[in-house]
Amino acid sequence: MSSSPTSHSNTELLTESSELSDLKQVKPIQLLSAQELNALNERSNVQGTLQLAGHLAVMGGSGYLWATQSDRPLLAAVALVIYGFTFASMFATMHECVHRTAFANNRINDIVAWCAGLLSFYNGTFYRRYHKWHHRYTQIPGKDPELDDRKPTNWREYLLELSALPWWIGKLKTHFRVAAGRVEDYLRSCTSFNKGLPKKEKSERKGVIKI
Template sequence: MLKSDLSVMDTVQEPETFDPVARQKTKHHQILSVQELNALNARSNWQGFLYLAGHLTIMGVSGYLWGTHLNRWEIGIPALVVYGFSFASMFAPMHECVHRTVFKNNRLNDLVGWFAGLLSFYNSTFYRRYHKWHHRYTRIPNKDPELTDLEPSNIWEYLLVMSGLLWWVDKLRGYFRMACGQFEGCPYVPEAAQKEVTRSIRLQLAVYGAGIAVSLFVGQPWFFLYWLLPLAVGQPFLRFILLAEHTGCTKDDNHLSNTRTTLTFWPIRFLMWNMPFHAEHHLYPSIPFHALPAAHQKLREHFTHVEPGYLKVNRQIIETFREHQST
């Protein structure tokens, strides 16, 4: 099989197969040539370290400004927002490392992905299995695990999703359940991987427990001020972005219409590791994050949903509530 026919995520050795590119070829014409796809598929350690260093630098500087200006809200609050979003958007490098497209070395992808998940309250070991099914069954009812999340149908549900409250509850319930070895309702986690996922989640929860213990021991609210509060502040911004990826798109296996690309400002694209080019990513999951802008230039005319900004997408989502109420 040609290299271009393989998704990078297929390198994870598990019983089930995962080949979204091959499936795409059976549903739509092959848009990119083998040569074009091979060129775009090239992974780059330099790009991976550059983005990671930039992301951590933004986190460090904004965190310093937040911590040193707690009593000066005109500086502290903007710093907290940036700091919080830099934590929440650590979801993006975790996601890219799960695809193993950030670095050439898969162990390095797994290590960086785990720590990125630790910072953003995701577990990469679990998410790798969950996300495979999302790609395999994108927008297919009763198969895509993301469709179990609430897709808002009115303004109150929309605000609830935006608050991040449902996300926190789902994460806490799910992690504690899997830490106890319970995987009911998780068909995407094969039995052979369950012990690994349980160990990974237990370790992650232990790190959080250690952070809480240190804060209590020294009598300082460090865990709250420098992780929990910032992440809670950053989550609504991440929900605002992630809701745009598939909401309002077709519920079928057509990758040209079931996923949305959203054009946005460079700082957002940087902290989200080019995830706004989401239709390109779903059509060709093997393309690394740094090559998605180039892929967009080749593919944009083929997609149903390419929108100029997250404000417009979310406004359209809200407008559908009114349309449904009037019918």
């Protein structure tokens, strides 16, 4: 006798339930001990300063070579690529300082985050709050602000995204819009994200609008 569709369906559900149960019982592998993690997470003003100085030295050196070696086009081209990378990676500098992990002193973190953000066309003060909401509500629609960013859905859109043109266009539009005092979209976004949030976070969102 052949089994009924309902029987097949029940069997599949039981199998899936069993697999999910097995997954829940799997414990994550601890690669590092608590002591090792604490050592890696230790903040240092000296190490942070040395790393920042190295970054700025590469930026200054590559920029100098690009500006002064026009008679040696290959060297100038290589220097320009490196120079571009140092500017693009200023976002990483801002990101670490926004998390306040680069330096032991939070004031230094905030100052460097603001300066690095300036070089990467971001507002470090705004991004610290924005990024905190992203980490607190990761992948939760209506609460994770990074879900608002449009995602490419095909190869053409993906390649266009890689070109960075949409990013630059968006940045320029945003800067001119805010400079002209047109912040209605940001106020609406702030109001939307405010729903259901604790009082402290609501006040932070209002503060972001004033930056």
